[in-house]
Amino acid sequence: MASIDVCYSPELLHLYDLEGKAVVAVDILRATSTMVTAFAHGATDIFPVMELEECRAYAGQGCLTAAERNGIKAEDFDLGNSPFSYMNGVVQGRSVAITTTNGTRAIRLSEAAEEVVIGSFLNLQSVADHLRDLQLDVIVVCAGWKGKFNLEDTLFAGALADCLQQDFTFENDATLASLHLYQAAKADMFAFLKQSSHVRRLENLNIHEDIKYCLQHNLYDVLPVWRHDRLVDLAGVKKL
Amino acid sequence: MASIDVCYSPELLHLYDLEGKAVVAVDILRATSTMVTAFAHGATDIFPVMELEECRAYAGQGCLTAAERNGIKAEDFDLGNSPFSYMNGVVQGRSVAITTTNGTRAIRLSEAAEEVVIGSFLNLQSVADHLRDLQLDVIVVCAGWKGKFNLEDTLFAGALADCLQQDFTFENDATLASLHLYQAAKADMFAFLKQSSHVRRLENLNIHEDIKYCLQHNLYDVLPVWRHDRLVDLAGVKKL
Numbered sequence: 001m002a003s004i005d006v007c008y009s010p011e012l013l014h015l016y017d018l019e020g021k022a023v024v025a026v027d028i029l030r031a032t033s034t035m036v037t038a039f040a041h042g043a044t045d046i047f048p049v050m051e052l053e054e055c056r057a058y059a060g061q062g063c064l065t066a067a068e069r070n071g072i073k074a075e076d077f078d079l080g081n082s083p084f085s086y087m088n089g090v091v092q093g094r095s096v097a098i099t100t101t102n103g104t105r106a107i108r109l110s111e112a113a114e115e116v117v118i119g120s121f122l123n124l125q126s127v128a129d130h131l132r133d134l135q136l137d138v139i140v141v142c143a144g145w146k147g148k149f150n151l152e153d154t155l156f157a158g159a160l161a162d163c164l165q166q167d168f169t170f171e172n173d174a175t176l177a178s179l180h181l182y183q184a185a186k187a188d189m190f191a192f193l194k195q196s197s198h199v200r201r202l203e204n205l206n207i208h209e210d211i212k213y214c215l216q217h218n219l220y221d222v223l224p225v226w227r228h229d230r231l232v233d234l235a236g237v238k239k240l
Numbered sequence: 241m242a243s244i245d246v247c248y249s250p251e252l253l254h255l256y257d258l259e260g261k262a263v264v265a266v267d268i269l270r271a272t273s274t275m276v277t278a279f280a281h282g283a284t285d286i287f288p289v290m291e292l293e294e295c296r297a298y299a300g301q302g303c304l305t306a307a308e309r310n311g312i313k314a315e316d317f318d319l320g321n322s323p324f325s326y327m328n329g330v331v332q333g334r335s336v337a338i339t340t341t342n343g344t345r346a347i348r349l350s351e352a353a354e355e356v357v358i359g360s361f362l363n364l365q366s367v368a369d370h371l372r373d374l375q376l377d378v379i380v381v382c383a384g385w386k387g388k389f390n391l392e393d394t395l396f397a398g399a400l401a402d403c404l405q406q407d408f409t410f411e412n413d414a415t416l417a418s419l420h421l422y423q424a425a426k427a428d429m430f431a432f433l434k435q436s437s438h439v440r441r442l443e444n445l446n447i448h449e450d451i452k453y454c455l456q457h458n459l460y461d462v463l464p465v466w467r468h469d470r471l472v473d474l475a476g477v478k479k480l
Contacts, residue, residue: 008389011252015387147255149248151413171437173391180424181417197411 003137004164006157006174009144020137024160025112026120027143029202030081031068033120033214034045036196039233040122040220042092048104049097058097064090066098068114071205082210095230099220102143107226110141116226122154123218126235128163130223138168140178145198151181152193152214158182159217182211189215224234241376244404246414249384250346262376264367266360266401267383268392270321271308271343273360273454275325279473280362280460282332286471288344289337297335304330306338311445314339322450335470341358342383345468350473351383356466361396362459368403368477370463378408380418385438390419392433392454398422399457418474427456 007016026032035046036070049055053076059065059078065080073080079090081100084104110116114136119127119191131138140160142153158178161170185192190212193199202211223235247256263338266272275286289295292307292314299305299318304317306319319330321340338344350356354376358369380400382393398418401410410416425432430452433439437454442451 003373008248009252012249012387012389015251027301056338097380145413147252148412149252149414149417151417154417171435171440172384172388173394173438174389174437175402176435177389177391177417177421184420192429195411198288200411203426 001167001169002135004140004161004168004170005026005138005172005176006140006178007176008142008149008154009147010109010141011147013109013141016139018110018139020114020136022115022117022120022131022134022138023110024117024131024140025103025110025143026140026153026156027100027103027105027106028120028156029199030083030207030210030214030216031098031143032147033122033222034083034086034119035082035098035118036120036123036220036222038096039222039224042089043086043088043096045095046224047095047097048107049227050105050108050229051100052099055097055099063095063097066096067094068100070101071202075149083213084205084210092222102145106141106143107179111226113139118203118224118231119156119160121159121215123216123222124159124163124219126221128225128229130162130234131164132167134198150198151196152199154178155182155185155189159186241407241409244374244380244401244408244415245378245409245412246380246418248275248389248394248414249380249387250349250381250393252380253384255311256379258353258379260294260354261374262355262357262371262374262378263350264357264359264371264378264380264397265343265350266348266380266393267340267343267345268360268396268454269439270323270450270454271338272385273342273362273465274321274323274326275358276360276363276441276460277463278326278331279461279462281327282329283326283334283336284376285335286333287337287469288347288349288471289350290345292339295339297338303335303337306336308340311339312444322447322475323453324450341383346381346383351466353379355464358399358464358471360397361399361457362463364399364401364403366461366463367401370474371404372407385436390438391436392439392471394418395422395429397427399446402462452460
Protein backbone atom coordinates (compact mmCIF):
# COMPACT_ATOMS: atom_id res chain seq x y z
CA MET A 1 0.00 0.00 0.00
CA ALA A 2 1.30 3.44 -0.89
CA SER A 3 1.98 5.98 1.86
CA ILE A 4 1.29 9.65 2.61
CA ASP A 5 3.80 11.99 4.21
CA VAL A 6 3.63 15.74 4.83
CA CYS A 7 6.45 18.27 4.50
CA TYR A 8 5.55 21.40 6.49
CA SER A 9 7.82 23.82 4.66
CA PRO A 10 9.82 24.11 1.43
CA GLU A 11 12.78 24.66 3.80
CA LEU A 12 12.49 20.99 4.83
CA LEU A 13 12.16 19.57 1.30
CA HIS A 14 15.80 18.47 1.18
CA LEU A 15 14.94 15.87 3.84
CA TYR A 16 12.46 14.15 1.49
CA ASP A 17 13.27 11.96 -1.48
CA LEU A 18 10.80 13.02 -4.19
CA GLU A 19 11.93 10.55 -6.83
CA GLY A 20 9.10 8.32 -7.97
CA LYS A 21 6.66 10.07 -5.63
CA ALA A 22 3.54 12.16 -6.19
CA VAL A 23 3.80 15.64 -4.65
CA VAL A 24 0.68 17.61 -3.78
CA ALA A 25 1.75 21.24 -3.59
CA VAL A 26 -0.53 23.35 -1.41
CA ASP A 27 -0.79 27.04 -0.58
CA ILE A 28 -4.38 27.43 0.57
CA LEU A 29 -4.13 31.21 1.13
CA ARG A 30 -4.07 31.63 -1.74
CA ALA A 31 -1.81 30.51 -4.60
CA THR A 32 -3.05 26.98 -5.19
CA SER A 33 -6.69 27.91 -4.49
CA THR A 34 -6.31 30.68 -7.05
CA MET A 35 -4.71 28.40 -9.66
CA VAL A 36 -7.54 25.91 -9.30
CA THR A 37 -10.02 28.78 -9.69
CA ALA A 38 -8.20 30.02 -12.79
CA PHE A 39 -8.50 26.61 -14.47
CA ALA A 40 -12.14 26.36 -13.42
CA HIS A 41 -12.70 29.66 -15.19
CA GLY A 42 -11.07 28.70 -18.45
CA ALA A 43 -7.33 29.29 -18.15
CA THR A 44 -5.52 26.98 -20.58
CA ASP A 45 -2.19 26.74 -18.75
CA ILE A 46 -0.34 28.31 -15.84
CA PHE A 47 3.37 29.03 -15.55
CA PRO A 48 4.32 29.18 -11.85
CA VAL A 49 7.61 31.06 -11.57
CA MET A 50 9.73 32.12 -8.61
CA GLU A 51 10.85 35.65 -9.51
CA LEU A 52 8.97 38.83 -10.41
CA GLU A 53 11.17 39.65 -13.42
CA GLU A 54 10.83 36.15 -14.86
CA CYS A 55 7.07 36.43 -14.49
CA ARG A 56 6.93 39.81 -16.18
CA ALA A 57 8.82 38.42 -19.18
CA TYR A 58 5.95 36.03 -19.94
CA ALA A 59 3.85 39.03 -21.06
CA GLY A 60 5.91 38.98 -24.25
CA GLN A 61 4.55 35.49 -25.01
CA GLY A 62 0.95 36.66 -24.74
CA CYS A 63 0.43 35.48 -21.16
CA LEU A 64 -1.50 37.30 -18.51
CA THR A 65 0.90 37.99 -15.64
CA ALA A 66 0.06 37.67 -11.96
CA ALA A 67 2.19 38.53 -8.95
CA GLU A 68 1.80 38.72 -5.21
CA ARG A 69 4.34 39.63 -2.55
CA ASN A 70 3.55 39.74 1.19
CA GLY A 71 -0.16 39.25 0.49
CA ILE A 72 -0.48 42.21 -1.90
CA LYS A 73 -0.71 42.40 -5.71
CA ALA A 74 2.64 43.53 -7.10
CA GLU A 75 2.64 46.65 -9.27
CA ASP A 76 2.51 46.46 -13.08
CA PHE A 77 1.03 42.96 -13.26
CA ASP A 78 -2.35 42.06 -14.77
CA LEU A 79 -3.53 40.07 -11.77
CA GLY A 80 -2.82 39.49 -8.09
CA ASN A 81 -3.46 36.44 -5.95
CA SER A 82 -7.17 36.81 -5.19
CA PRO A 83 -9.24 33.99 -6.69
CA PHE A 84 -12.12 36.40 -7.37
CA SER A 85 -9.97 38.37 -9.82
CA TYR A 86 -9.75 35.26 -12.03
CA MET A 87 -13.51 34.98 -12.57
CA ASN A 88 -15.93 36.63 -15.02
CA GLY A 89 -14.11 35.58 -18.17
CA VAL A 90 -10.83 37.34 -17.39
CA VAL A 91 -8.68 34.23 -17.88
CA GLN A 92 -10.92 32.35 -20.36
CA GLY A 93 -8.69 30.81 -23.05
CA ARG A 94 -5.58 32.49 -21.69
CA SER A 95 -2.21 31.37 -20.35
CA VAL A 96 -1.25 32.86 -17.01
CA ALA A 97 2.24 33.31 -15.55
CA ILE A 98 2.14 33.68 -11.78
CA THR A 99 4.59 34.30 -8.94
CA THR A 100 3.65 34.40 -5.25
CA THR A 101 5.50 34.68 -1.94
CA ASN A 102 5.23 31.01 -1.00
CA GLY A 103 3.13 28.88 -3.34
CA THR A 104 5.02 29.06 -6.61
CA ARG A 105 8.25 28.31 -4.74
CA ALA A 106 6.75 25.12 -3.26
CA ILE A 107 5.66 24.01 -6.73
CA ARG A 108 8.94 24.65 -8.50
CA LEU A 109 11.02 23.02 -5.75
CA SER A 110 8.93 19.85 -6.19
CA GLU A 111 9.70 19.30 -9.86
CA ALA A 112 11.86 16.24 -9.17
CA ALA A 113 8.75 14.25 -8.24
CA GLU A 114 7.16 11.75 -10.63
CA GLU A 115 3.93 13.77 -10.51
CA VAL A 116 3.20 17.24 -9.11
CA VAL A 117 -0.47 17.98 -8.41
CA ILE A 118 -1.90 21.32 -7.25
CA GLY A 119 -4.07 20.85 -4.17
CA SER A 120 -6.68 23.03 -2.48
CA PHE A 121 -9.92 22.46 -0.62
CA LEU A 122 -11.67 23.61 -3.80
CA ASN A 123 -10.51 20.50 -5.69
CA LEU A 124 -9.81 18.11 -2.79
CA GLN A 125 -11.87 15.21 -4.15
CA SER A 126 -10.30 15.43 -7.62
CA VAL A 127 -6.83 15.33 -6.07
CA ALA A 128 -7.73 12.38 -3.82
CA ASP A 129 -9.21 10.42 -6.74
CA HIS A 130 -6.12 11.04 -8.85
CA LEU A 131 -3.79 9.89 -6.07
CA ARG A 132 -5.84 6.72 -5.61
CA ASP A 133 -5.43 6.04 -9.34
CA LEU A 134 -1.68 6.72 -9.34
CA GLN A 135 -0.86 4.53 -6.32
CA LEU A 136 2.43 6.35 -5.83
CA ASP A 137 3.75 7.33 -2.42
CA VAL A 138 2.48 10.85 -1.72
CA ILE A 139 4.23 13.84 -0.16
CA VAL A 140 2.08 16.87 0.60
CA VAL A 141 4.34 19.91 0.31
CA CYS A 142 2.95 22.79 2.36
CA ALA A 143 4.02 26.22 1.13
CA GLY A 144 3.92 27.62 4.66
CA TRP A 145 4.53 31.32 5.27
CA LYS A 146 8.07 32.45 4.40
CA GLY A 147 9.39 29.02 5.29
CA LYS A 148 7.48 28.63 8.55
CA PHE A 149 4.69 26.20 9.39
CA ASN A 150 1.15 27.41 8.75
CA LEU A 151 -2.19 26.03 9.86
CA GLU A 152 -4.27 26.27 6.69
CA ASP A 153 -1.91 24.19 4.55
CA THR A 154 -1.66 21.69 7.40
CA LEU A 155 -5.46 21.43 7.60
CA PHE A 156 -5.52 20.63 3.88
CA ALA A 157 -2.92 17.88 4.41
CA GLY A 158 -5.15 16.51 7.18
CA ALA A 159 -8.25 16.66 4.98
CA LEU A 160 -6.43 14.76 2.23
CA ALA A 161 -5.21 12.12 4.71
CA ASP A 162 -8.80 11.85 5.94
CA CYS A 163 -10.02 11.19 2.35
CA LEU A 164 -7.31 8.61 1.67
CA GLN A 165 -7.02 6.76 4.96
CA GLN A 166 -8.65 3.59 3.60
CA ASP A 167 -6.23 3.35 0.69
CA PHE A 168 -2.92 4.70 1.98
CA THR A 169 -0.75 4.19 5.05
CA PHE A 170 0.40 7.12 7.12
CA GLU A 171 2.24 6.61 10.34
CA ASN A 172 4.64 9.50 10.20
CA ASP A 173 4.22 12.25 12.76
CA ALA A 174 3.51 15.13 10.38
CA THR A 175 0.59 13.34 8.72
CA LEU A 176 -0.83 12.18 12.06
CA ALA A 177 -0.62 15.73 13.44
CA SER A 178 -2.29 17.13 10.31
CA LEU A 179 -5.15 14.66 10.59
CA HIS A 180 -5.68 15.43 14.29
CA LEU A 181 -5.72 19.17 13.57
CA TYR A 182 -8.17 18.75 10.68
CA GLN A 183 -10.48 16.71 12.89
CA ALA A 184 -10.36 19.45 15.54
CA ALA A 185 -10.98 22.19 12.96
CA LYS A 186 -13.33 20.78 10.35
CA ALA A 187 -16.61 21.74 12.00
CA ASP A 188 -15.65 25.41 11.56
CA MET A 189 -12.31 25.91 9.88
CA PHE A 190 -12.80 29.65 9.56
CA ALA A 191 -13.25 30.05 13.33
CA PHE A 192 -10.29 27.72 13.94
CA LEU A 193 -8.03 29.84 11.74
CA LYS A 194 -9.23 33.14 13.22
CA GLN A 195 -6.87 32.66 16.20
CA SER A 196 -3.87 32.78 13.88
CA SER A 197 -1.92 36.04 13.63
CA HIS A 198 -0.86 34.98 10.13
CA VAL A 199 -4.50 34.67 9.02
CA ARG A 200 -5.41 37.91 10.79
CA ARG A 201 -2.61 39.66 8.92
CA LEU A 202 -4.15 38.42 5.67
CA GLU A 203 -7.61 39.49 6.86
CA ASN A 204 -6.28 42.99 7.41
CA LEU A 205 -5.51 43.08 3.69
CA ASN A 206 -9.27 42.86 3.08
CA ILE A 207 -9.22 39.26 1.97
CA HIS A 208 -11.78 38.04 4.50
CA GLU A 209 -13.99 36.84 1.65
CA ASP A 210 -11.02 35.17 -0.07
CA ILE A 211 -10.37 33.10 3.06
CA LYS A 212 -13.97 31.91 3.33
CA TYR A 213 -13.95 31.07 -0.39
CA CYS A 214 -10.68 29.11 -0.17
CA LEU A 215 -12.00 26.89 2.65
CA GLN A 216 -14.91 25.52 0.58
CA HIS A 217 -14.58 21.82 -0.23
CA ASN A 218 -14.93 20.38 -3.74
CA LEU A 219 -16.21 23.38 -5.60
CA TYR A 220 -14.44 22.36 -8.80
CA ASP A 221 -13.54 19.17 -10.60
CA VAL A 222 -10.16 20.57 -11.63
CA LEU A 223 -6.84 18.74 -11.51
CA PRO A 224 -3.82 20.92 -12.24
CA VAL A 225 -0.64 18.89 -12.79
CA TRP A 226 2.90 19.84 -13.80
CA ARG A 227 3.80 18.90 -17.37
CA HIS A 228 7.25 19.85 -18.75
CA ASP A 229 7.30 23.59 -18.00
CA ARG A 230 3.75 24.43 -16.90
CA LEU A 231 0.57 23.41 -15.13
CA VAL A 232 -2.31 22.00 -17.16
CA ASP A 233 -5.75 20.82 -16.06
CA LEU A 234 -6.22 17.05 -16.37
CA ALA A 235 -9.94 17.24 -15.61
CA GLY A 236 -12.85 19.17 -17.08
CA VAL A 237 -14.86 21.75 -15.27
CA LYS A 238 -17.84 20.27 -13.44
CA LYS A 239 -19.52 23.41 -12.21
CA LEU A 240 -18.79 27.13 -12.26
CA MET B 241 3.61 40.90 27.14
CA ALA B 242 6.27 38.47 25.99
CA SER B 243 5.43 35.89 23.31
CA ILE B 244 5.92 32.18 22.67
CA ASP B 245 6.82 30.71 19.29
CA VAL B 246 7.70 27.14 18.31
CA CYS B 247 10.34 26.02 15.81
CA TYR B 248 9.55 22.45 14.70
CA SER B 249 13.04 21.51 13.56
CA PRO B 250 16.65 22.65 13.85
CA GLU B 251 16.50 22.84 10.04
CA LEU B 252 14.13 25.82 10.39
CA LEU B 253 16.17 27.68 13.03
CA HIS B 254 17.66 30.09 10.49
CA LEU B 255 14.15 31.57 10.10
CA TYR B 256 14.08 32.62 13.76
CA ASP B 257 15.97 35.50 15.34
CA LEU B 258 17.24 34.15 18.67
CA GLU B 259 18.91 37.34 19.86
CA GLY B 260 17.54 38.50 23.20
CA LYS B 261 15.17 35.50 23.35
CA ALA B 262 14.85 32.52 25.67
CA VAL B 263 15.12 29.19 23.87
CA VAL B 264 13.65 26.04 25.36
CA ALA B 265 15.44 23.14 23.68
CA VAL B 266 13.42 19.93 23.74
CA ASP B 267 14.04 16.33 22.71
CA ILE B 268 11.52 14.37 24.75
CA LEU B 269 12.67 10.95 23.45
CA ARG B 270 15.10 11.14 25.03
CA ALA B 271 18.00 13.61 25.22
CA THR B 272 16.48 16.44 27.23
CA SER B 273 14.48 14.07 29.46
CA THR B 274 17.73 12.22 30.13
CA MET B 275 19.68 15.40 30.91
CA VAL B 276 17.03 16.49 33.40
CA THR B 277 17.20 13.02 34.98
CA ALA B 278 20.99 13.22 35.18
CA PHE B 279 20.85 16.51 37.08
CA ALA B 280 18.11 15.14 39.34
CA HIS B 281 20.48 12.29 40.19
CA GLY B 282 23.45 14.44 41.04
CA ALA B 283 25.31 15.26 37.83
CA THR B 284 27.22 18.52 38.35
CA ASP B 285 27.36 19.68 34.73
CA ILE B 286 26.63 18.39 31.24
CA PHE B 287 28.53 19.11 28.04
CA PRO B 288 26.19 18.62 25.07
CA VAL B 289 28.32 18.11 21.96
CA MET B 290 27.49 17.38 18.33
CA GLU B 291 30.11 14.81 17.30
CA LEU B 292 31.10 11.39 18.67
CA GLU B 293 34.84 12.11 18.58
CA GLU B 294 34.43 15.42 20.40
CA CYS B 295 32.38 13.64 23.05
CA ARG B 296 34.96 10.88 23.49
CA ALA B 297 37.67 13.46 24.11
CA TYR B 298 35.91 14.66 27.27
CA ALA B 299 36.88 11.38 28.98
CA GLY B 300 40.39 12.85 29.30
CA GLN B 301 38.93 15.61 31.50
CA GLY B 302 37.36 13.13 33.90
CA CYS B 303 33.89 13.27 32.39
CA LEU B 304 31.55 10.36 31.94
CA THR B 305 30.81 10.10 28.23
CA ALA B 306 27.40 9.33 26.75
CA ALA B 307 26.47 8.77 23.11
CA GLU B 308 23.42 7.73 21.15
CA ARG B 309 22.98 7.35 17.40
CA ASN B 310 19.74 6.19 15.77
CA GLY B 311 18.23 5.35 19.13
CA ILE B 312 21.06 3.05 20.24
CA LYS B 313 23.98 3.54 22.65
CA ALA B 314 27.17 4.08 20.65
CA GLU B 315 30.06 1.69 21.33
CA ASP B 316 32.86 2.58 23.75
CA PHE B 317 30.93 5.18 25.71
CA ASP B 318 30.06 4.99 29.41
CA LEU B 319 26.38 5.73 28.93
CA GLY B 320 23.66 5.81 26.29
CA ASN B 321 20.51 7.89 26.12
CA SER B 322 18.20 5.98 28.47
CA PRO B 323 17.26 8.03 31.54
CA PHE B 324 17.27 4.87 33.69
CA SER B 325 21.00 4.42 33.12
CA TYR B 326 21.64 7.76 34.88
CA MET B 327 20.07 6.65 38.17
CA ASN B 328 21.39 4.74 41.19
CA GLY B 329 24.35 7.00 41.86
CA VAL B 330 26.07 6.51 38.50
CA VAL B 331 26.32 10.24 37.75
CA GLN B 332 26.40 11.56 41.34
CA GLY B 333 29.01 14.34 41.53
CA ARG B 334 30.16 13.75 37.96
CA SER B 335 30.38 15.80 34.78
CA VAL B 336 28.81 14.16 31.73
CA ALA B 337 29.60 14.82 28.06
CA ILE B 338 26.75 13.69 25.81
CA THR B 339 26.03 13.52 22.08
CA THR B 340 22.72 12.34 20.60
CA THR B 341 21.17 12.14 17.13
CA ASN B 342 18.90 15.15 17.50
CA GLY B 343 18.86 16.73 20.95
CA THR B 344 22.41 17.94 21.40
CA ARG B 345 22.28 19.49 17.92
CA ALA B 346 19.16 21.49 18.83
CA ILE B 347 20.88 22.76 21.99
CA ARG B 348 24.14 23.80 20.36
CA LEU B 349 22.41 25.52 17.42
CA SER B 350 20.50 27.66 19.95
CA GLU B 351 23.54 29.18 21.66
CA ALA B 352 22.90 32.64 20.16
CA ALA B 353 19.85 33.04 22.43
CA GLU B 354 19.96 35.17 25.59
CA GLU B 355 19.03 32.08 27.64
CA VAL B 356 18.89 28.39 26.68
CA VAL B 357 16.81 26.17 28.94
CA ILE B 358 16.48 22.39 28.71
CA GLY B 359 12.82 21.35 28.64
CA SER B 360 11.06 18.06 29.21
CA PHE B 361 7.78 16.94 30.74
CA LEU B 362 9.82 15.87 33.77
CA ASN B 363 10.67 19.51 34.62
CA LEU B 364 7.83 21.33 32.83
CA GLN B 365 6.77 23.44 35.82
CA SER B 366 10.33 24.54 36.63
CA VAL B 367 10.81 25.66 33.03
CA ALA B 368 7.48 27.51 32.98
CA ASP B 369 8.26 29.30 36.25
CA HIS B 370 11.69 30.35 34.99
CA LEU B 371 10.25 31.73 31.75
CA ARG B 372 7.65 33.70 33.69
CA ASP B 373 10.48 35.22 35.74
CA LEU B 374 12.61 36.05 32.71
CA GLN B 375 9.83 37.74 30.70
CA LEU B 376 11.80 37.27 27.50
CA ASP B 377 10.17 36.21 24.23
CA VAL B 378 10.35 32.41 24.09
CA ILE B 379 11.16 30.09 21.21
CA VAL B 380 10.66 26.37 21.82
CA VAL B 381 13.18 24.55 19.62
CA CYS B 382 12.00 21.01 18.91
CA ALA B 383 14.81 18.59 18.12
CA GLY B 384 12.54 16.58 15.82
CA TRP B 385 13.80 13.38 14.23
CA LYS B 386 16.67 13.88 11.79
CA GLY B 387 15.31 17.30 10.90
CA LYS B 388 11.70 16.26 10.52
CA PHE B 389 8.71 17.21 12.67
CA ASN B 390 7.91 14.90 15.56
CA LEU B 391 4.86 14.62 17.78
CA GLU B 392 6.37 14.25 21.23
CA ASP B 393 8.42 17.44 21.10
CA THR B 394 5.36 19.24 19.71
CA LEU B 395 3.22 17.97 22.59
CA PHE B 396 5.76 19.41 25.01
CA ALA B 397 5.59 22.78 23.23
CA GLY B 398 1.80 22.62 23.57
CA ALA B 399 2.02 21.71 27.26
CA LEU B 400 4.34 24.67 27.88
CA ALA B 401 2.02 27.03 25.97
CA ASP B 402 -0.85 25.66 28.08
CA CYS B 403 1.08 26.49 31.29
CA LEU B 404 1.97 29.98 30.12
CA GLN B 405 -1.14 31.12 28.31
CA GLN B 406 -2.13 33.63 31.00
CA ASP B 407 1.25 35.36 30.92
CA PHE B 408 2.42 35.14 27.31
CA THR B 409 0.91 35.84 23.90
CA PHE B 410 1.00 33.22 21.18
CA GLU B 411 -0.78 33.75 17.92
CA ASN B 412 1.65 32.09 15.57
CA ASP B 413 0.50 28.95 13.83
CA ALA B 414 3.10 26.54 15.22
CA THR B 415 2.24 27.36 18.85
CA LEU B 416 -1.51 27.19 18.17
CA ALA B 417 -1.12 23.80 16.48
CA SER B 418 1.03 22.52 19.36
CA LEU B 419 -1.56 23.59 21.92
CA HIS B 420 -4.42 21.95 19.96
CA LEU B 421 -2.43 18.72 19.68
CA TYR B 422 -1.57 18.73 23.39
CA GLN B 423 -5.22 19.24 24.28
CA ALA B 424 -6.17 16.28 22.04
CA ALA B 425 -3.41 14.10 23.52
CA LYS B 426 -3.11 14.98 27.18
CA ALA B 427 -5.67 12.53 28.57
CA ASP B 428 -3.43 9.68 27.34
CA MET B 429 -0.26 10.84 25.64
CA PHE B 430 1.19 7.35 25.47
CA ALA B 431 -1.83 6.07 23.50
CA PHE B 432 -1.70 9.18 21.30
CA LEU B 433 1.94 8.57 20.43
CA LYS B 434 1.46 4.84 19.82
CA GLN B 435 0.13 5.61 16.31
CA SER B 436 3.46 7.11 15.34
CA SER B 437 5.88 4.95 13.33
CA HIS B 438 8.74 7.02 14.77
CA VAL B 439 7.67 6.12 18.34
CA ARG B 440 7.07 2.50 17.35
CA ARG B 441 10.60 2.37 15.94
CA LEU B 442 11.88 3.54 19.31
CA GLU B 443 9.65 1.02 21.08
CA ASN B 444 11.24 -1.75 19.03
CA LEU B 445 14.54 -0.78 20.65
CA ASN B 446 13.04 -1.90 23.97
CA ILE B 447 12.55 1.57 25.29
CA HIS B 448 8.83 1.19 26.00
CA GLU B 449 9.49 2.00 29.68
CA ASP B 450 11.67 4.97 28.72
CA ILE B 451 8.78 6.47 26.76
CA LYS B 452 6.32 6.11 29.64
CA TYR B 453 8.89 7.60 32.00
CA CYS B 454 9.60 10.59 29.73
CA LEU B 455 5.90 11.51 29.52
CA GLN B 456 5.52 12.03 33.29
CA HIS B 457 4.90 15.65 34.28
CA ASN B 458 6.91 17.53 36.93
CA LEU B 459 8.86 14.68 38.42
CA TYR B 460 11.84 16.92 39.16
CA ASP B 461 12.46 20.51 40.17
CA VAL B 462 15.48 20.75 37.88
CA LEU B 463 16.35 23.65 35.59
CA PRO B 464 19.27 22.99 33.25
CA VAL B 465 20.49 26.15 31.52
CA TRP B 466 23.39 26.86 29.18
CA ARG B 467 26.27 28.78 30.81
CA HIS B 468 29.41 29.51 28.74
CA ASP B 469 30.31 26.00 27.54
CA ARG B 470 28.01 23.66 29.48
CA LEU B 471 24.64 23.02 31.08
CA VAL B 472 24.25 23.58 34.80
CA ASP B 473 21.22 23.11 37.05
CA LEU B 474 19.78 26.40 38.37
CA ALA B 475 17.43 24.64 40.76
CA GLY B 476 17.83 22.12 43.54
CA VAL B 477 16.44 18.64 43.50
CA LYS B 478 12.95 18.48 45.02
CA LYS B 479 12.37 14.76 44.97
CA LEU B 480 14.22 11.72 43.69
